[in-house]
Amino acid sequence: MSWFVRGILGGIHTMRRAVRAESAPGTTPGLPTSVSPATAEQRALEAICPTNAIVAEDGGVRVREERCVHCMRCSPAVTAASLPWRDDVAWVRGARREIDEAALRGAFRRSIHVRVVDAGDCGSCLSELTHLNDPLYNMHRLGIFVTPTPRQADVLVVVGPVTEQMRSALLEAYDAMPEPKRVLAIGACASSGGVFGPSFTSAAGAGDVVPVDAVLPGCPPPPLAILDALLALTGDRTR
Amino acid sequence: MTIRTLAPDQLVAACNELRLAGWRLATIAVTDSELPELRYVFWNTNGPGWQQLRVAPPSPMPEGVRRIPSLTPTIVAADWLEREIEDLFAIDFEGHPRLGDFVLHDSRWEEGVGPMRAGARTQQALVERAWRPRRVLRDEGAFVMPVGPVYSGEAESALFLLETVGEDVVRTVPRLFYKYRGIEKLAQQRSVDDALLLVERANGTSAFAHAWTYCMAAEEILQLAVPDRALRLRTIFAEVERIRRHIAVLRAIVDSTALWVPAARLLELEEHLLRMCGDLTGHRYLFGFTVIGGLQRDVNDEALTRGVARMKAIVGSVRSIVVQLERTSSFLDRIQRVGILSPERAHEFGVVGPFARASRVAYDLRRIQPYGAYQDAAFEPPTASEGDGYARLRVLAEEIAISLSIVEQLERDLRPGPVRVEWTPSAGEALAWCEAPAGATVQLLRLNDEGRCTLLRFTPPSFRNWQSFRWVTEDFAFQDFPIILATCGLSVAENDR
Ligand code: SF4
Ligand code: SF4
Numbered sequence: 001m002s003w004f005v006r007g008i009l010g011g012i013h014t015m016r017r018a019v020r021a022e023s024a025p026g027t028t029p030g031l032p033t034s035v036s037p038a039t040a041e042q043r044a045l046e047a048i049c050p051t052n053a054i055v056a057e058d059g060g061v062r063v064r065e066e067r068c069v070h071c072m073r074c075s076p077a078v079t080a081a082s083l084p085w086r087d088d089v090a091w092v093r094g095a096r097r098e099i100d101e102a103a104l105r106g107a108f109r110r111s112i113h114v115r116v117v118d119a120g121d122c123g124s125c126l127s128e129l130t131h132l133n134d135p136l137y138n139m140h141r142l143g144i145f146v147t148p149t150p151r152q153a154d155v156l157v158v159v160g161p162v163t164e165q166m167r168s169a170l171l172e173a174y175d176a177m178p179e180p181k182r183v184l185a186i187g188a189c190a191s192s193g194g195v196f197g198p199s200f201t202s203a204a205g206a207g208d209v210v211p212v213d214a215v216l217p218g219c220p221p222p223p224l225a226i227l228d229a230l231l232a233l234t235g236d237r238t239r
Numbered sequence: 240m241t242i243r244t245l246a247p248d249q250l251v252a253a254c255n256e257l258r259l260a261g262w263r264l265a266t267i268a269v270t271d272s273e274l275p276e277l278r279y280v281f282w283n284t285n286g287p288g289w290q291q292l293r294v295a296p297p298s299p300m301p302e303g304v305r306r307i308p309s310l311t312p313t314i315v316a317a318d319w320l321e322r323e324i325e326d327l328f329a330i331d332f333e334g335h336p337r338l339g340d341f342v343l344h345d346s347r348w349e350e351g352v353g354p355m356r357a358g359a360r361t362q363q364a365l366v367e368r369a370w371r372p373r374r375v376l377r378d379e380g381a382f383v384m385p386v387g388p389v390y391s392g393e394a395e396s397a398l399f400l401l402e403t404v405g406e407d408v409v410r411t412v413p414r415l416f417y418k419y420r421g422i423e424k425l426a427q428q429r430s431v432d433d434a435l436l437l438v439e440r441a442n443g444t445s446a447f448a449h450a451w452t453y454c455m456a457a458e459e460i461l462q463l464a465v466p467d468r469a470l471r472l473r474t475i476f477a478e479v480e481r482i483r484r485h486i487a488v489l490r491a492i493v494d495s496t497a498l499w500v501p502a503a504r505l506l507e508l509e510e511h512l513l514r515m516c517g518d519l520t521g522h523r524y525l526f527g528f529t530v531i532g533g534l535q536r537d538v539n540d541e542a543l544t545r546g547v548a549r550m551k552a553i554v555g556s557v558r559s560i561v562v563q564l565e566r567t568s569s570f571l572d573r574i575q576r577v578g579i580l581s582p583e584r585a586h587e588f589g590v591v592g593p594f595a596r597a598s599r600v601a602y603d604l605r606r607i608q609p610y611g612a613y614q615d616a617a618f619e620p621p622t623a624s625e626g627d628g629y630a631r632l633r634v635l636a637e638e639i640a641i642s643l644s645i646v647e648q649l650e651r652d653l654r655p656g657p658v659r660v661e662w663t664p665s666a667g668e669a670l671a672w673c674e675a676p677a678g679a680t681v682q683l684l685r686l687n688d689e690g691r692c693t694l695l696r697f698t699p700p701s702f703r704n705w706q707s708f709r710w711v712t713e714d715f716a717f718q719d720f721p722i723i724l725a726t727c728g729l730s731v732a733e734n735d736r
Contacts, residue, residue, distance in 0.1 A: 026516065134510050
């Protein structure tokens with residue numbers, strides 16, 4: 001039996017629901033979120049967060065999500081004093097201002113080509129990106145395609161903190177893309193430097209090197225959050 | 240563990256003696272960056288045991304350089320370790336065939352910066368210079384085709400210089416460390432808990448193995464008795480990670496031959512394992528699961544039993560895909576007799592893991608230097624002898640089945656109990672090791688009494704295996720390059736650190 005026939009007989013495995021409605025266990029680690037007012041125990045979590053993602057202020061706790069490296073120290077399974085952890089996947093945020101979906105809708109006509117630049121990633125962000133090809137997620141059905149050619153790319157996806165030795169390659173990749181173009185920083189590393197940057201080898205994320213439009217927190221962000229972020233850049237997150 | 244102190248001029252002879260007695264070089268560490276002292280770490284291939292040779296290099300030469308005899312002409316496996324130390328500590332290895340442009344690219348860094356030396360400026364003097372590969376091939380019509388550092392889809396950044404005289408590639412020289420993050424340097428002065436996060440994120444797809452190794456080193460220094468339940472769960476999840484990573488490598492191999500249907504199936508099976516880990520431990524890649532003293536959280540027993548049953552089904556599906564692949568002659572044609580690593584070369588280069596086992600080097604730390612709960616499980620790591628892409632595929636497939644059996648054996652006798660012990664800081668040094676998915680990983684760790692990390696030497700398997708890559712990629716047809724690369728299962732992130 002050929003692989004083609006086997007493929008057909010295997011049936012459709014893709015999730016049936018919209019990206020934001022999928023909720024199978026283990027699809028997302030969750031993400032700590034701000035709370036106000038906060039208890040004294042919650043405010044004390046500021047001291048255990050390795051990347052200063054948790055800030056106690058004005059009687060509440062503010063989480064700088066793009067700094068969270070998912071060390072899990074403040075998760076509900078580890079501490080009773082946990083912050084609320086969100087279980088949705090709409091984690092993406094505009095880097096400078098909120099994402100204007102209406103304006104984007106015209107720019108890319110709902111289909112986008114993505115170029116990925118690994119600027120020092122640990123392998124997990126890339127792995128989650130690879131899983132968008134997974135029949136379970138299947139980004140192609142949503143009009144998202146990964147391309148190796150900068151000339152065809154609409155969106156530059158950056159993973160990793162941007163190591164010194166990847167800085168010029170990232171800049172070249174950005175410069176080679178035609179307008180209009182968008183830059184999406186994926187993961188704590190690319191959004192804020194994560195555990196690595198800024199340092200003698202790494203920048204504090206992609207924003208230090210290229211103009212970033214949107215950041216997606218998470219270490220790593222799960223495939224569903226990446227899909228949602230890419231859909232946000234097409235101007236239609238309802239799919 | 241024995242540590243012998245030697246004078247620099249005794250070094251090469253002493254190392255050679257160990258080599259002839261069956262010891263292999265595991266790593267070279269610079270353990271005191273102020274008055275640099277080198278540590279040569281060897282493991283025994285015939286039974287448990289480690290040895291270290293300590294050498295204080297002579298005082299600086301007039302030009303400020305410290306010089307020490309190179310081991311590379313005697314022990315080839317020292318080649319990359321010495322190049323790395325030369326770049327990071329500005330220590331010169333006398334008699335080494337090629338130093339320079341390795342971890343620190345000449346196009347970006349001044350020579351002799353040595354950022355890991357004590358007191359070196361970590362705000363380096365960066366330069367912007369053109370860099371040209373050295374061409375070795377001098378034949379008529381020969382040229383170098385560079386591939387990378389950014390080259391395709393979701394590939395990791397690395398540059399490959401393919402030297403060719405037409406359609407056939409004569410040899411390939413990888414240029415790595417584009418992703419150098421300097422984890423060993425960053426770890427210094429971080430708290431023992433926070434340095435763990437760096438090691439965990441050296442290679443996210445083998446995060447658990449490296450994090451566990453680090454924890455074992457710290458626990459030895461702190462003299463902690465990790466609870467039995469934590470040891471067993473660590474061992475179980477190390478095997479889950481191995482299965483997941485091996486499935487990912489199988490997927491990459493199948494993908495490189497453009498068989499999309501089985502590639503998609505394998506991707507989906509890997510996703511099921513990721514979800515299982517996410518469900519049981521809170522993190523799909525097991526980040527934050529192991530911590531110093533045990534586990535950060537316990538695992539629900541019933542959920543684990545269900546997870547193991549699910550894993551059994553996943554491994555069964557992988558098995559049937561592999562069986563079908565072995566009946567697909569067009570697939571076999573592309574992975575058989577390509578990318579051959581001979582047993583002699585594998586041995587000489589100190590290659591490790593399934594990559595080595597496919598070339599008849601049957602060295603597995605789980606068996607020879609047991610740790611965790613491996614002594615409670617019966618298993619025999621597989622080997623093959625052809626050393627080609629197909630041998631590597633078979634070894635990976637067999638290891639997946641063996642890992643499942645280890646998980647099943649350990650899960651059966653899992654007893655309730657605590658999973659974490661408290662600790663207070665104390666100073667010391669320890670060496671720890673583990674058979675990571677890609678092979679042996681070794682860490683030398685030193686902590687001070689304030690609970691800070693003052694030294695981390697971290698030599699992962701991909702670093703050892705990449706060193707042999709240029710010999711795996713000699714004389715092949717250009718279109719086979721992605722296939723050979725995929726069969727090696729090498730991680731760039733892990734190598735670059
Ligand atoms: S999980 Fe994130 S927010 Fe919580 S302590 Fe860790 S890094 Fe900080
Ligand atoms: S954000 Fe986390 S998962 Fe992503 S590359 Fe960085 S360390 Fe790895």
